Amino acid sequence: MAHGPNDADRTGVFRRGDDGGYDEIEKLYRPTRRTSSDPGGDRDGRRGRGDEDGDGVRTAERSAAEGRRATGGRGGRSGGHGSGRVYDGSGRQRRERERRRRAWRNGIVVTLVVLLLVLIAPPVALYFWADGRLDRVDALPDYEGRPEEQPGTTFMIVGSDSREGLSDDDMQNLRTGRAEGKRTDTIMVLYVPEDGKPTILSVPRDSYVDIPEIGENKINAAFAEDLGGGPSTLVQSFEQASGVHIDHYVEIGFAGFVDIVDAVGGVEMCPKEPMEDPKAGLDIEAGCQEMDGATALGYVRTRASARADLDRIQRQREFFSALISKATDTSTLINPFRSVPLVSEGTETFDVDEDDHLIDLAQMALAMRDKPTTSSIPVGSTPTLAVGSVVLWDEEASGRMFSAMQNGEEIPEDVLRD
Numbered sequence: 001m002a003h004g005p006n007d008a009d010r011t012g013v014f015r016r017g018d019d020g021g022y023d024e025i026e027k028l029y030r031p032t033r034r035t036s037s038d039p040g041g042d043r044d045g046r047r048g049r050g051d052e053d054g055d056g057v058r059t060a061e062r063s064a065a066e067g068r069r070a071t072g073g074r075g076g077r078s079g080g081h082g083s084g085r086v087y088d089g090s091g092r093q094r095r096e097r098e099r100r101r102r103a104w105r106n107g108i109v110v111t112l113v114v115l116l117l118v119l120i121a122p123p124v125a126l127y128f129w130a131d132g133r134l135d136r137v138d139a140l141p142d143y144e145g146r147p148e149e150q151p152g153t154t155f156m157i158v159g160s161d162s163r164e165g166l167s168d169d170d171m172q173n174l175r176t177g178r179a180e181g182k183r184t185d186t187i188m189v190l191y192v193p194e195d196g197k198p199t200i201l202s203v204p205r206d207s208y209v210d211i212p213e214i215g216e217n218k219i220n221a222a223f224a225e226d227l228g229g230g231p232s233t234l235v236q237s238f239e240q241a242s243g244v245h246i247d248h249y250v251e252i253g254f255a256g257f258v259d260i261v262d263a264v265g266g267v268e269m270c271p272k273e274p275m276e277d278p279k280a281g282l283d284i285e286a287g288c289q290e291m292d293g294a295t296a297l298g299y300v301r302t303r304a305s306a307r308a309d310l311d312r313i314q315r316q317r318e319f320f321s322a323l324i325s326k327a328t329d330t331s332t333l334i335n336p337f338r339s340v341p342l343v344s345e346g347t348e349t350f351d352v353d354e355d356d357h358l359i360d361l362a363q364m365a366l367a368m369r370d371k372p373t374t375s376s377i378p379v380g381s382t383p384t385l386a387v388g389s390v391v392l393w394d395e396e397a398s399g400r401m402f403s404a405m406q407n408g409e410e411i412p413e414d415v416l417r418d
Contacts, residue, residue: 151408196410256349
């Protein structure tokens with residue numbers, strides 16, 4: 001049967017008759033797929049909803065079409081016209097989950113940054129505050145003929161007799177007397193080799209050396225301000241006499257020494273004999289005892305023993321090593337009632353070179369923490385010259401000592417002296 005372009009195909013259903021022929025018993029309509037050029041076609045190329053005959057009969061194709069419409073598109077797929085994607089909202093959900101994950105990660109990062117700032121900022125601020133409290137002097141200037149930098153590290157540590165910071169009552173109680181200017185009461189060199197145990201060397205104050213602008217004299221005169229000396233002259237005198245390059249300079253006066261000892265809660269020392277020296281304000285028994293700042297100052301200053309100044313410099317080395325060990329002990333560092341006063345008092349009373357910083361003092365303290373070897377520059381003789389009784393270094397033994405220091409090597413044991 002002929003039909004127009006907008007009609008559905010009419011399909012006949014037949015049955016075989018008794019006479020061997022076929023009789024048409026039903027007429028069904030099958031929707032015809034229209035082409036894109038068909039002006040009456042649907043957007044998806046199908047005709048409307050199809051026929052709904054009174055008889056309720058559907059073809060397989062019409063069922064398939066109904067199934068496609070029920071699932072949202074052709075073949076149960078969706079996502080637009082021919083996209084082939086299943087649209088169940090999963091794309092939007094994935095984007096939302098990813099947004100939440102990014103927000104969570106960003107929150108974690110911000111939290112960690114804030115936590116680090118809280119933990120790091122106070123110590124950093126404390127470091128710069130303490131470093132700024134150090135008094136700086138030009139102790140290590142370059143000069144013609146100065147030894148080049150050498151392996152290992154050296155610190156010149158000077159204890160001066162400066163009364164700066166002491167009241168009249170302090171000077172009376174500490175038996176320091178009154179004196180203008182300052183002189184060296186202690187000269188030590190801490191030597192840290194590249195590989196080996198550090199050594200604290202005492203430099204006898206009466207060591208006879210050539211002093212720039214002053215001439216041959218006791219090395220103590222190189223520091224005397226009234227003779228035109230000072231830290232840089234002292235360092236230069238030692239460097240030229242020994243050939244050893246000094247890397248760092250540290251100086252502390254009477255007041256600073258007392259304050260630091262008291263800040264750590266005292267230092268235990270074990271003198272073998274009782275000691276009494278009214279000039280130094282010292283009166284102690286033999287045996288181990290905790291020394292406060294005032295007692296400690298008298299202990300390291302007194303010459304009231306058999307070898308006088310030689311015994312004194314030995315006590316100074318031992319006490320200074322014990323003081324640093326106490327200051328860097330864990331019990332001191334974790335106790336704010338000890339560590340805070342130590343930082344406050346220590347940094348205010350130290351004089352260092354212009355290029356030195358708190359980290360250099362920390363390096364010095366760590367080197368002395370494990371009780372380094374203590375020694376004095378080997379003494380050859382103690383003659384009396386025009387400037388008084390002086391100390392002459394043992395040329396052979398001191399030469400070997402200085403050679404090891406120049407090469408960054410551990411000092412030979414056979415040249416070490418008490």
